[in-house]
Amino acid sequence: MPMEIFLLYFLFINIILFILAGYDKYLARKNKRRIPENTLFFLEAIGGTPGLLTAMFFYKHKTSKTSFIVKFSLIFLIQAVLVYFYFTNKR
Incomplete structure (x- = not known):
């Protein structure tokens, strides 16, 4: 059940x-107020990395913004290290 x-x-x-990243892309095209990047990063950090990565490629969203790519990659790297340590220290 927990799994x-x-x-x-x-x-x-x-x-x-x-969906949120797609909506942000829509807002960007309409020159409307955008969803803060920190919101996207927070959702990525709590498990949304595959969703954000998929949205980045599907919507061509934030793929040319270097600072976004660096922050996204840093969160992904931290998650990968945490998963690695979780599974290597599990007894």
Whole structure:
């Protein structure tokens, strides 16, 4: 049961972030007020990395903004290290 809840959470957060990034791209095209990058990064940090990465390629969103790519990559790297240590120290 806990694994099913985790998977549903993971699915939900990634779908939400994918949609939110697409909406941000829409707002950018309309020159409207945008979703703060920190919001996107927070959602990425709590499990939305695949959703944001997919949205970046699907919508061609923020792919040429170096500072965004660096921050995205840093969050991804931290997550990868945490997952690595979790699975290597699990007994």
